[in-house]
Amino acid sequence: xRKTVLNLKVISNLQLNDDHHLLELQSPDQxxxxxxxxFANLLVDHSPSVFxxxxxxxxxxxxLNNTISVFIKEIxxxxxxxxxxxVGSFINTMFPLGNSFTIxxxxxxxxxxxxxxxxxxxxxxxxxxxxxxxxxxxxxxxxSAVDLVELGHFSKYGTVYTTTEDGTLGTKGYVTxxxxxxxxxxxxxxxxxxxxxxxxKAVALIAKEKAIICEVSLENSMACGFGVCLCxxxxxxxxxxxxxxxxxxxxxxxxxxxx
Amino acid sequence: xxxxxxxxxxxxxxxxxxxxxxxxxxxxxFDDFMDVNLLGGIVVKGTTIHPRQGNAYPRMAETALGMLNxxxxxxxxxxxxxxxxxxxxxxxxxxxxxxxxxxxxxxxIACAEIINELDLITGIELNISCPNVKxxxxxxxxxxxxxxxxxxxxxxxxxxxxxxxxxxxxxxxxELAKSAEFSGADSLSLINTLLGMAIDAxxxxxxxxxxxxxxxxxxxxxxxxxxxxxxxKAVSIPLVGIGGIMNATDAIEFFLAGASAIQVGTANYxxxxxxxxxxxxxxxxxxxxxxxxxxxxxxxLHM
Ligand SMILES: Cc1cc2nc3c(=O)[nH]c(=O)nc-3n(C[C@H](O)[C@H](O)[C@H](O)COP(=O)(O)OP(=O)(O)OC[C@H]3O[C@@H](n4cnc5c(N)ncnc54)[C@H](O)[C@@H]3O)c2cc1C
Ligand SMILES: Cc1cc2nc3c(=O)[nH]c(=O)nc-3n(C[C@H](O)[C@H](O)[C@H](O)COP(=O)(O)O)c2cc1C
Ligand code: FES
Numbered sequence: 422x423r424k425t426v427l428n429l430k431v432i433s434n435l436q437l438n439d440d441h442h443l444l445e446l447q448s449p450d451q452x453x454x455x456x457x458x459x460f461a462n463l464l465v466d467h468s469p470s471v472f473x474x475x476x477x478x479x480x481x482x483x484x485l486n487n488t489i490s491v492f493i494k495e496i497x498x499x500x501x502x503x504x505x506x507x508v509g510s511f512i513n514t515m516f517p518l519g520n521s522f523t524i525x526x527x528x529x530x531x532x533x534x535x536x537x538x539x540x541x542x543x544x545x546x547x548x549x550x551x552x553x554x555x556x557x558x559x560x561x562x563x564x565s566a567v568d569l570v571e572l573g574h575f576s577k578y579g580t581v582y583t584t585t586e587d588g589t590l591g592t593k594g595y596v597t598x599x600x601x602x603x604x605x606x607x608x609x610x611x612x613x614x615x616x617x618x619x620x621x622k623a624v625a626l627i628a629k630e631k632a633i634i635c636e637v638s639l640e641n642s643m644a645c646g647f648g649v650c651l652c653x654x655x656x657x658x659x660x661x662x663x664x665x666x667x668x669x670x671x672x673x674x675x676x677x678x679x680x
Numbered sequence: 681x682x683x684x685x686x687x688x689x690x691x692x693x694x695x696x697x698x699x700x701x702x703x704x705x706x707x708x709x710f711d712d713f714m715d716v717n718l719l720g721g722i723v724v725k726g727t728t729i730h731p732r733q734g735n736a737y738p739r740m741a742e743t744a745l746g747m748l749n750x751x752x753x754x755x756x757x758x759x760x761x762x763x764x765x766x767x768x769x770x771x772x773x774x775x776x777x778x779x780x781x782x783x784x785x786x787x788x789i790a791c792a793e794i795i796n797e798l799d800l801i802t803g804i805e806l807n808i809s810c811p812n813v814k815x816x817x818x819x820x821x822x823x824x825x826x827x828x829x830x831x832x833x834x835x836x837x838x839x840x841x842x843x844x845x846x847x848x849x850x851x852x853x854x855e856l857a858k859s860a861e862f863s864g865a866d867s868l869s870l871i872n873t874l875l876g877m878a879i880d881a882x883x884x885x886x887x888x889x890x891x892x893x894x895x896x897x898x899x900x901x902x903x904x905x906x907x908x909x910x911x912x913k914a915v916s917i918p919l920v921g922i923g924g925i926m927n928a929t930d931a932i933e934f935f936l937a938g939a940s941a942i943q944v945g946t947a948n949y950x951x952x953x954x955x956x957x958x959x960x961x962x963x964x965x966x967x968x969x970x971x972x973x974x975x976x977x978x979x980x981l982h983m
Binding site: 423424425426464470471472473474515641642643644645646647648649650651652653654655656660661 | 702703704705709710712713733734736737738739740742743744745746747749751754897946948949950951952953
């Protein structure tokens, strides 16, 4: 689908826990294909301290009802204002933006690793991968069990593993402490990850050591979201690339990460 | 319908709404959102003779009603522009200006010479005001002798419209504007970004990799208006107003202060088709106030 700016109607706003919301936004027009990993840039009204749009991964797409969902973790004024958006109101949305994760031609064994709000970009990916008969495993890391709000949905598409920093659910520690990241990792053909940068770097390092293809989805800060301001750049082996147009998904070997 | 066409020296605009360099890419990025041909003109990305990587990430900080950037003129160079970008722009039926930058006078000249060969580029905007490069850039735009040196040198090699973009990071913009006029500028555009800084109190670190950067957006509009007003009294060449224009009312304020045309910058990030709304809004303002032409309000401030 080509990039567009539309007023999308909030048809539901689910509060998942203290600081996570799932907004479902309806388009007046028929949606065309949106690929997993693409994002939307939302205008925040009624928050005087917020000037620029706020980018969010497209969590899921419903082509029958012409809706997209975004999963929002409140961290500042923009995300807090969006979390409060009442059902029935409209959010001016620019979408779909950016590239997407690679969907392999033949079914493969794929491990998705999400941390924090990064899990949002993996939901529609898990859905499509499992629909195309890939064997999907999903490893999710969070600070605490209360932050693991979307496990139920993921388990529809594959086997779910979890880690929490405080040990309240799953393995205690970071995703890289999970058993699956050890000898078992060799069974996977690909790793796709989105989350805090230190987590993605640690995952990319392990993937590199085991020679497994690894795609990462970056969340650099953005001013425009469609390739004109050049503020969102990532350093790659081919020079500066825009995360909003050349990314957000990169093969980790393209990035000049000191790992 | 009022008559929105305007001549900025010998640059014929179908309406006074242009886009500001660095905020509109090459126009192509906007094809999904709007018809670029409806604009009076576009000013493409800052271009230098040699390719530039620009500064390190982070290059952007959001501020109250605005943003700081320190992109640092990332571009693939004038040769790449001529061979790879220019052919894609020839489909447009609007004025296309190239924003020309450099670190030395020789670099400005070399870049302008290449752009001079491109038939469908109607003019250049000489950027002597970029705050985000270590040498050159803004340094040229902050003293009368250096403005005279660079503007007159480029004038010798560039034969179409030469608009000179002024820096607001100066104490007497009127004097600097006179230097540019005297050295052969056909028109002046103002303002470029204001040098600023943002700090993250939690980490106690500057937000930008370069520590300082250029401020744009509605936060700078009052300064831009004051500067257009001052420069309009200092020179007789036409002015193009830039700085925090978000809607038609903002644009009208610049015409009243003395600008013959305007450029829209940061607003394009929030609403990629904002320029079309501004054109329509200017038309309805003129109709509502019973003016036949945009020329009726330029410099029309009641005192
Ligand atoms: C492509 C992309 C996809 C994203 N997807 C999601 C998603 O699905 N769900 C979700 O909850 N969030 C997502 N984010 C992050 C989200 O955009 C930010 O959390 C949001 O913009 C913060 O806005 P705010 O006004 O609430 O916070 P602000 O007040 O702007 O920021 C609060 C604090 O967080 C820091 N911060 C804000 N944004 C970033 C950033 N991008 N990188 C590093 N530090 C930052 C600020 O410096 C500040 O210290 C995504 C970001 C990108 C670029
Ligand atoms: C990200 C960014 C990049 C810019 N790059 C250039 C540039 O290459 N050359 C230039 O002359 N001005 C550049 N500018 C300045 C704008 O053209 C304009 O003068 C300034 O942003 C003020 O207008 P605004 O408040 O409407 O944005 C840039 C501005 C921004 C925000
Ligand atoms: S956010 Fe503007 S170029 Fe990527």
